[in-house]
Amino acid sequence: MTVLDTAIDTRTPGYLEGRNTTLDRLERLEAAIEEARAGGGERAVTRHHARGKLLPRERIEMLLDQDAPFLELSPVCGWGTEFAVGAGVVTGIGVVEAAECMIIATDPTVEGTSVNPYAVEKIRRAARIAAANRLPLVNLVESAAETGGSGSPPGGGIARDLSRLASARVPTIGVVFGPTSGDAAYLPALSDYTIMVRGHAKMLPRGGTNGAEVRAAAAPADQLAEDERDALRLARQCVRRLNWRKCGPPPRVFPPSAPKYDAEDLLALAGAGRPALIEPREVLARILDGSDFDEFKPAVGAAVLAGWGELHGYPVGVLSTSGAPQTAADTQKAVHFIQLANATDTSLLLIRPGETGALGSGAVDALAHSTVPLLALNTGRTGDPRFAFRWPADGPLANGDDDGVIDPRDTRTVLGLCLSAVHSAVVEGAGHVGVFRSGKVDQ
DSSP states (O other): OOBOOOOOOTTSHHHHHHHHHHHHHHHHHHHHHHHHHTTTOHHHHHHHHHTTOOOHHHHHHHHSOTTOOEEEESTTTTTTSSSOTTTTEEEEEEEETTEEEEEEEEOTTOOOGGGOHHHHHHHHHHHHHHHHHTOOEEEEEOOOTTTOOOSSOOOHHHHHHHHHHHHTTOOEEEEEOSEEOGGGGGTGGGSSEEEEETTTOEEOOTTOGGGOOOOOTTOOOSEEESSHHHHHHHHHHHHHTTOOOOOSOOOSSSSOOOOSSOTTHHHHHHTOSOGGGOOHHHHHTTTSGGGBOEESSTTSOSSEEEEEEEETTEEEEEEEEOSSOOOHHHHHHHHHHHHHHHHTTOEEEEEOSSSOOOOOHHHHHHHHHOOSOEEEESSTTTTOOSEEEBOOOSSOSOOSSSSOBOOGGGHHHHHHHHHHHHTTSOOOOOSOGGGOOSSSOOO
């Protein structure tokens, strides 16, 4: 393989300016994350704890294996809007009994979740990710105590997405910690396994008529827990009994080689004053294993960079734009590369280092016909990626077009966790190159 050589002079004014710009953006991001972690505020959190109950992130921490990472998705969803930061729900991927799971945890300290449109999309996005990547879904449910409001928003879309999990034979586990009404009351009915906390879990009809305790006839508890900790213990036990295995291949190399260049440099690149001029190879040198990258057709097309590498041991094909105008040669190069990734069952990583330089329509059409897992950085959901993240930029932090804003220094770790998750499902490319209609002539 070819080792990238992209050392950056850290003494230049542009480096320091870009670094400081990104650090300022990250400071605003951290403030928004802290606001989301605060839930419904100090008073609501104190009252909740006084009842002997746990917050959603505390429940998640007890559910996960010890020291297991948790990749939270869209933690500041709703920032800058009239709705609660974080949308009153926590979603993300973590390891439970050695199995990577999608976790959805409603926040009972946050009122108004039932009318929060960001919560709708956040829950549905989590369910779609679980289905696409074959991740068991653990749903930790409780509504706001004062209002009896729904712990998840109304709408048939959530039920449809959960039903698709059943069709894909992806197991779902529902844990009910307290009063649950509206459409959230039907979530246990759509789960394969249901756990309820004795004396606290209440299934209320829509609107909470008379406040009566109503057990949904279609969803009796499979197990009754004595308290919240016992419920989480039973949930872990349930995951263990799934006998869940990955269907995709393991990492090709383990342990992987670290990049040869410091991830701290990504702060300067992310904050560059002219993002269109960022050299994509500088990014790749700081995220790929050993900074090794085999470039594809280096003499063809200057606007599109394509090539092969490994990330945390997983083979990956990288497709990036530089911001320069794209020619027909660039499109053919990109489409041919997407074809080859599908022919070799290799996941794709789509990167746009700056804020300009989207792929041409021909390449986007090829991505639409591609079936290998696609990860995206700074591109939104171009090509319907399994996961999409972006670096902090000026303006709103939550536009609903990705799975969260990440610290550039965490890029390699986040993408590695995502590659591990997508390998829970079969990694398989399109059956033949003839399915691609643009760019390179069918072979």
